Amino acid sequence: MAGTGRMMAVPAERLTDRVSIGVLVSLVPVSLLDEVIRVSGCADRRRRALPARLVIYYVLALCLLADHNYDQVMRILLDGLSWRSRGSRAWERAPSASAISRARARVGSDPLRVLFERMAGPLAEPGAPVARYRGLRLLSLDGTALDVPESEENSAFGYPGDAARFPQVRVFAVAEEGSHALVDATFGSSAVAERVLAGRLLRCLRPGTLLAAPAGAWSPDLVRRAARTGTDLLLELPGPPGSSAGDVLADGTRLCEIAGVPFRVVPTLARGALATTLTDPVRAPAAELAARYAGRWTFDDALTWMRPGWHGRGTVLRSRNPDMVVQEIWALLCVYQAMRALTCQAGPSRWCACRWAEFAAGESPTKRLSQ
Structure with missing residues (x-):
């Protein structure tokens, strides 16, 4: 797997991986990503095989599925999105590694930084x-x-x-x-x-x-x-x-x-x-x-x-170049925050409140901190 410095066995794809993608999409909804894409100015100007929204989900999935390689993560993401949408869209084959790299470079790190700013807060x-x-x-x-x-x-x-x-x-x-x-x-x-x-x-x-x-x-x-x-x-x-x-x-x-x-x-x-x-x-x-x-x-x-x-x-x-490292770190922080939110949702209702609609609306972390 890239970045480990040694060869590792690639685990088989599991149903739980697809479920993880579904949970990720629930915690980071499409409406939030659309707001992030608009604010960061990386909206697609033409129809693409790898639109910005899918690329952001992919970078998040790289952090969530850390024991899978790049190609596997993309296949699991595409299968998970199709499975969650009840098969409304299916991909015959996953994009190539070079296409994924170009798409990540095109989207850049700003959308992930903005996404973290939307999600961060108590x-x-x-x-x-x-x-x-x-x-x-x-x-x-x-x-x-x-x-x-x-x-x-x-x-x-x-x-x-x-x-x-x-x-x-x-x-x-x-x-x-x-x-x-x-x-x-x-x-x-x-x-x-x-x-x-x-x-x-x-x-x-x-x-x-x-x-x-x-x-x-x-x-x-x-x-x-x-x-x-x-x-x-x-x-x-x-x-x-x-x-x-x-x-x-x-x-x-x-x-x-x-x-x-x-x-x-x-x-x-x-x-x-x-x-x-x-x-x-x-x-x-x-x-x-x-x-x-x-x-x-x-x-x-x-x-x-x-x-x-x-x-x-x-x-x-x-990631093997600085721009993608920055992108990946922001994604790692976003995934961590999403997992903490999931833990809070599973806990006592009087203990934590996860108001993801407020994140999409752009409420600042400092405003929530003052509550």
Whole structure:
């Protein structure tokens, strides 16, 4: 299979694969794709064997059916679409690999980026306790590195070290706790610093939220910028706080300032210390904060949840040129969000709400985040 760096047995086509295509079309309806195609300006100007709508479904299916090769994915997609539409249209043969490549290049990555922007956002109901802490919506920021197939074009992404075998792309996201839905995401080459990527995600922060972030994802400048958004912070400390110790509180925590922002340092057995802008120990007990941080959403776990055996340090992408890598990453994020929505739909009705019609109507993630 392309992108794995070694030969693998191709699994046989299964009925469940066709069902998966049906579920994908239900979660990402045609009306939503038509809106995305219109907004991104990639509408077909003439009748094509591989229209933009089908190409977008195909790129999504590549991520959903990661253990199948390109030709198999197209056959399963076409069969699944025919099966779901009760045979109203049938394809005598699947398009060639070269035709698929040309169609992907023609559509580009913008429609997948716009699709993710439409789908991204919290899924938990405003009152769901698993997504809230003391009235604040819980968010986590985390990142991972995805290997991409080695090629002359993909070398532009850079290698994370001299001994690295594959070029890498760094991906960062903010996710809602409880539902684990993605609120926002961004990515760049391995040369882009983690804090630069984390800084792009400050755009999704709003008052009434509590953001948990690992030590490598923030800097004093990011602390100041994040504090100005009105969100509260729960940060892992890479070392001692940036200024002299302040008052020691009754629960053993102490007050300090980091980058001019008032913080409270919470010692933990597992990680040394956390720092939070929730400075009142009555409102936010130290043990609760430590437990919340220990159980936060992480990107590598999210990829493993999507596809058992995947992880953020292995080759999980297929595309052999940068434009298609970007397209594939946006598709991967879309598929992850769709699967989270499916999980929410299967859960208790009072726990999550999946309003896909609102995505098609263009409602912004930040509007839903403020609810």
